[in-house]
Amino acid sequence: MSLNAQQDNAIYFDYQSTTPVDSRVLQKMLPYFSEKFANASSAHEFGLSVDDDVEEAREQIALSIGAKKNEIVFTSGATESNHLALSSLIDLLISSNKRHIIVSAIEHKSVLDLAISLKKKGFTLTILPVTTSGFIELDVFKNSLRKDTGLVSIMTANNEIGTIQPINEIAEQCAINDLIFHTDAAQAIGRVPFDVNETKCLLASLSAHKIYGPKGVGALYVRGNASKMGLLPMFLGGNQENGMRSGTTNVPGIIGFAEAIRIAKFEIESDNSKARRQLKTLWDKLKNEIDGIKINGGIENRLPNNLNVCIEGVDSDALISGLANVAVSNGSACTARTITPSHVLNAIGLSDEESRSSIRIGVGRNTTDLEIECGARKIIEQVKRLRG
Ligand SMILES: *Cc1c(COP(=O)(O)O)cnc(C)c1O
DSSP states (O other): OOOOOSSTTTTEOTTOOOOOOOOOHHHHHHHTTTOOOOOOOOHHHHHHHHHHHHHHHHHHHHHHHOOOOOGEESSSSSHHHHHHHHTTTTTHHTTTTEEEEEETTSHHHHHHHHHHHHGGTTTTTEEEOOOSSSSOOOHHHHHOTTTEEEEEOOOOOOOTTOOOHHHHHHHHHHHHTTOOEEEEEETTTSSSOTTTTSSOSSSSEEEEEESSTTTTOOEEEEEOOOOTTTOOSSOSSSTTTGGGGGGGGOOOHHHHHHHHHHHHHHHHHHHHHHHHHHHHHOOOOOOOHOTTTOOOOOOOSBBBTTTEEETOOOHEEEEEEEHHTTOOOOSOOTTTEEEEEEEEHHHOOOOHHHHTTTTEEOOOOTOOOHHHHHHHHHHHHHHHHHHO
């Protein structure tokens, strides 16, 4: 099957999985594939000039989250940033005898699986439950804190059900208790205000491809800077990123990331109000025509462009394959090809059966009102066909 999301009749409703590169972002990136291709670490004029552009991009990205330039470490994306944040702290945590780690049950797998793997290295782990609406409760969090807690990692916004966690309060508690607080903000930047002066996190993971930037580039924000905090790099070699992340600088990616974040910051209000309006229309149509449909996760404090619904008795795999040229997802993209039900939906109390009957609908900058109309009609038709 070859489906092109830009085809006239194709409808892309999977913006939490990834987004297309904005044409303005692409334009900014193009020269860095050809005439400005030099290695940013090279000492010649060509390299120095490219390096200047990378530093300007770093400044732009730092500014957009209220950080300083030297607090940004470029990586290959949020997965790597999450790993850099958590695994590079291991030695520090061991040496200070802080072997208890707290994460939430709805973290992205790149945090959750990594945290679970640390148990083999002698760490103890608390996986915090969430409410049936998909939120961490502050009291439950506070009660989970121990004398030997060293690290807390709670995502800002969830990629499956879009719930936005009370991370300012959590970060504040961590600061009071002198704990390292990391947040995976991959879904949050560009969609909800995210500023490290407000959220007193010490570490935050960012990704470009969720905000109309290119795939394969992201960043880790490190308060103060990485060596001050005692982070150890995962990759050794050319000492790029002040030694925190060796490997030839992904110049086009970084340039695109900066432009994507600049545009997102500028258009956040219009993007969000359009998404809210479109999803409300879509939801109204679905609930009027489909019995036994309900929204997974709370309605308040949710990403404006995310809807996750459970349709009683309808197998989501069958629904997705029946929808053909409407792209919705079940589970998160990274684990979608496995048959295990979503750990996020399980965490909010759905049975395996309900979880298998759930789909995620994500809209974005390119979604048109006509697509909402057609998409809703196609989903309704398929559900009726599968049921009838
Ligand atoms: C997409 C996503 C990731 C992974 O980001 P990559 O840049 O694709 O590695 C991590 N966490 C969350 C919440 C995400 O949505």
